[in-house]
Amino acid sequence: MSRDVSLYSPDRSTERSQELLERARGVIPGGAQTNSKSPSQFVRGVSPTHAERAEGSHFWDIDGNEYIDYLMACGPAILGYSHPAVDDAVRDQLNHGSMFSLPHALQIEVAEAMVELVPCAEMVRFGKNGNDVTALATKLARAYTDRDVIATAGYHGWPDVFLSASDSARGIPAGVGEYTKRFGYNDIESVREIFAEHPENVAAIIATAASAETPEDGFLEDLRELADEHGALLIFDEVFTGFRFALGGAQELFGVTPDLACFAKAMANGYPISAIAGRRDVMQTLEEPGVTFSMTYAGEAASLAATKATLEHLRSNEDEVYGRIFTVGDAIREGFNDLAADHGIDHRTSAFGIAPRVVTRFTDAEGDHDTHAKSLFLQEAHKRGVFLSGSHIPSAAHTDEDIRHTLEVYDRVLKILAEAIENDDIEERLEGKPVGTSIRERTGDR
Ligand code: PMP
Numbered sequence: 001m002s003r004d005v006s007l008y009s010p011d012r013s014t015e016r017s018q019e020l021l022e023r024a025r026g027v028i029p030g031g032a033q034t035n036s037k038s039p040s041q042f043v044r045g046v047s048p049t050h051a052e053r054a055e056g057s058h059f060w061d062i063d064g065n066e067y068i069d070y071l072m073a074c075g076p077a078i079l080g081y082s083h084p085a086v087d088d089a090v091r092d093q094l095n096h097g098s099m100f101s102l103p104h105a106l107q108i109e110v111a112e113a114m115v116e117l118v119p120c121a122e123m124v125r126f127g128k129n130g131n132d133v134t135a136l137a138t139k140l141a142r143a144y145t146d147r148d149v150i151a152t153a154g155y156h157g158w159p160d161v162f163l164s165a166s167d168s169a170r171g172i173p174a175g176v177g178e179y180t181k182r183f184g185y186n187d188i189e190s191v192r193e194i195f196a197e198h199p200e201n202v203a204a205i206i207a208t209a210a211s212a213e214t215p216e217d218g219f220l221e222d223l224r225e226l227a228d229e230h231g232a233l234l235i236f237d238e239v240f241t242g243f244r245f246a247l248g249g250a251q252e253l254f255g256v257t258p259d260l261a262c263f264a265k266a267m268a269n270g271y272p273i274s275a276i277a278g279r280r281d282v283m284q285t286l287e288e289p290g291v292t293f294s295m296t297y298a299g300e301a302a303s304l305a306a307t308k309a310t311l312e313h314l315r316s317n318e319d320e321v322y323g324r325i326f327t328v329g330d331a332i333r334e335g336f337n338d339l340a341a342d343h344g345i346d347h348r349t350s351a352f353g354i355a356p357r358v359v360t361r362f363t364d365a366e367g368d369h370d371t372h373a374k375s376l377f378l379q380e381a382h383k384r385g386v387f388l389s390g391s392h393i394p395s396a397a398h399t400d401e402d403i404r405h406t407l408e409v410y411d412r413v414l415k416i417l418a419e420a421i422e423n424d425d426i427e428e429r430l431e432g433k434p435v436g437t438s439i440r441e442r443t444g445d446r
Pocket of ligand 1: 129130155156157237238264
């Protein structure tokens, strides 16, 4: 892949990006549709704000600058952007139509494929966003158990049931949060307390099997055991981990099977679709009177064709795809940490997490989250063609050359950060507005 801008040249212009952002601000509150892609997550005035095209592991911004991408559309592009097998399947389907007045048979084919691949899946329903199915999972659990309390940790989308018990609860009446109880990831005692405080009334525990943090030994098994002991359901939010951590999701990787699981991002390599999968008896609650889940666009055939093609590709190239994702993630995490140590700042920054999502952390001298240090890192990485917002989300399309370029850039960028820490002038080096907190951080997910 040719590069029209030298990787090491920090003098790229993002002028058109900044112009577009101004225009966007006039008609789009927040300037973007997805929190994690919004200007507040990057260095405003320096980072690109709008993408024009993408291929494999790279994208080009509206000014024509090329980037190695580690955000990968927030997770969906597991095979890489513009993957021919997936995009051809979508084009073929479009020749026959994507929306009909009756369900298309692809719904059954994809549901059957998921039943074969996902340990907990006996039945499947589709939605369009992760939110659709995480909210449905809590509703199904409440209807099935005839109980109220949802025990939750981390980020599961913006439905009231989750955000009512977070720092992002404006616009949600206070009473809505009465039955939503938050626990700490990897803190099994905090889950036990919820069961103790609400005997016979916990409908479900919902958790990501792994997110920024990986499960400590026994944590997921203990969640399973607690749920069983108290007659509650265990729901895994696999919106991010599904088909990414392993073909059967994080539940397969960690060997703990939930009652229900929610999928979205990686299942269709970027096309809009989500799914809830789980135990037959729980899923059949949807057939009972008074339990409603319905939407016009669920079952739209182009996204189902994309899912079918993605799952087929993942299945027939399983070792290659997951081998690559783990190779890339491990190399970036180890490389980042070695470089931070070489530059003497490993007490101020580190990379951690399991390979399919490697997170960077920047702290000040007191050990608190340091937004300015993170902003300086992002600013200098973006200027040199490595795009991330904090995490690294590897795809099957990231090459050894990408890893090499990335670590060369990180060497330069961490050197700059080390000098800034030494001179105590991080803030003065920022050429734009620093990054803000993300909704994930506000729900305790990082
Ligand atoms: N759960 C998790 C773990 C997620 O990462 C996300 C999206 N970032 C969601 C739920 C919500 O999914 P969506 O944005 O597709 O509605």
